[in-house]
Every structure is written in C-alpha cells, then in structure tokens.
C-alpha cells in the first residue's frame with residue numbers, strides 16, 4: 001500500500017496553491033508515496049476520509065493579518081470532532097505559508113499550524129533546511145531564502161500572480177518539504193511494519 005500524504009490548503013489569490021503543487025511534486029518524487037491535494041473550500045465527505053487514511057498531512061495557508069486565513073481557520077475548527085476521537089494521533093504533519101512582505105508575520109501562521117498538529121497529537125516535521133540568503137555571497141535565489149525552520153516561509157510580490165510568484169527558490173523549498181515529509185512517512189511505516197513482524 002502506498003503511503004498517503006495529503007496537502008490541505010487554502011489560497012485566496014493563487015500563491016498558496018502554487019506552493020501546494022510544489023509540495024505535491026516533492027511527494028510524487030518519493031518512492032512509495034502518493035499525494036492528495038485538498039482545497040479547504042471544497043471539503044467533501046471523501047476529503048475527510050482521505051485525511052483519516054493519510055499517513056501525513058501537510059497544512060498550507062496564506063498569511064492574512066498575521067495569522068492563517070479565515071477559510072483555513074474554519075477548516076481548523078471543523079477538525080475538532082476528529083480531535084475528540086484522537087483521529088489524527090501520531091500522523092506526521094508539516095506546514096507552509098506565504099505572504100507579500102518578507103517577514104509579514106509568517107512565523108505566527110506556522111506556529112498556528114504546528115499548534116493545530118500538536119493538539120491532534122501529530123508529529124511535526126520541521127523544514128530541515130539551513131537558512132539561505134544570509135551571507136554576502138548568498139542570494140535571493142537561495143533555497144529557504146526567508147530562513148524558516150518550522151516550515152516553508154514563502155514570499156509573493158503583491159502585484160504578481162501565481163504564474164511568477166512566489167519565485168522558483170520558494171517553490172523548490174516547498175518541493176523539498178514535500179519530499180522530506182513523504183520520505184519520513186515511508187520510513188515511519190516501514191519501521192512500524194518491521195516492528196509488527198518482529199513482535
């Protein structure tokens with residue numbers, strides 16, 4: 001059975017959905033893992049079933065007013081029934097966000113996503129990349145150019161659409177997060193299988 005990695009996101013103007021597809025491409029590149037993209041504004045019973053069956057869930061929201069967007073918060077609140085049942089306990093989790101300013105209070109958004117995961121008893125996977133663009137020899141084209149560690153921090157110019165923003169460096173950062181989470185999810189499942197056989 002392939003490992004299922006869901007990417008659940010909201011995007012008002014297309015920037016977060018570009019990142020969601022980059023995360024998806026990182027999952028696709030991982031042997032044994034299948035991605036599932038879920039838009040929080042299109043939730044169906046099937047979407048909730050897929051989330052329940054997922055080994056890992058990667059959360060993505062734009063930063064609106066220094067927080068997750070309203071539609072993403074609505075999704076968060078809808079997960080309270082799952083929280084009661086401990087339905088997402090021990091699944092892997094990770095997150096990504098984008099804002100128009102370089103900082104833009106994105107840390108607050110990633111903190112909200114990590115807290116959501118912790119409330120559900122999930123295991124938060126950090127970005128796992130050294131910060132880029134922080135030396136005289138560095139550039140804005142570096143991977144992890146914003147220097148996040150909790151998750152992907154991307155930046156999209158306010159006057160550009162999803163065809164060009166966020167730029168390639170941020171898309172690659174998001175792709176690497178998808179690959180990291182999927183790789184860990186596969187290893188986690190293999191370890192559980194081995195443990196079951198040994199017992």
Ligand SMILES: Cc1cc2nc3c(=O)[nH]c(=O)nc-3n(C[C@H](O)[C@H](O)[C@H](O)COP(=O)(O)O)c2cc1C
Nearest residue numbers: 011012013014015016062064065066099100101104
């Ligand atoms: C209601 C609203 C609030 C926003 N608040 C912030 C903010 O706090 N910090 C920031 O840097 N950008 C802010 N922005 C800009 C968005 O974060 C940015 O345009 C982002 O790329 C949008 O992603 P999306 O296209 O997936 O919706 C805000 C945009 C909107 C519409």
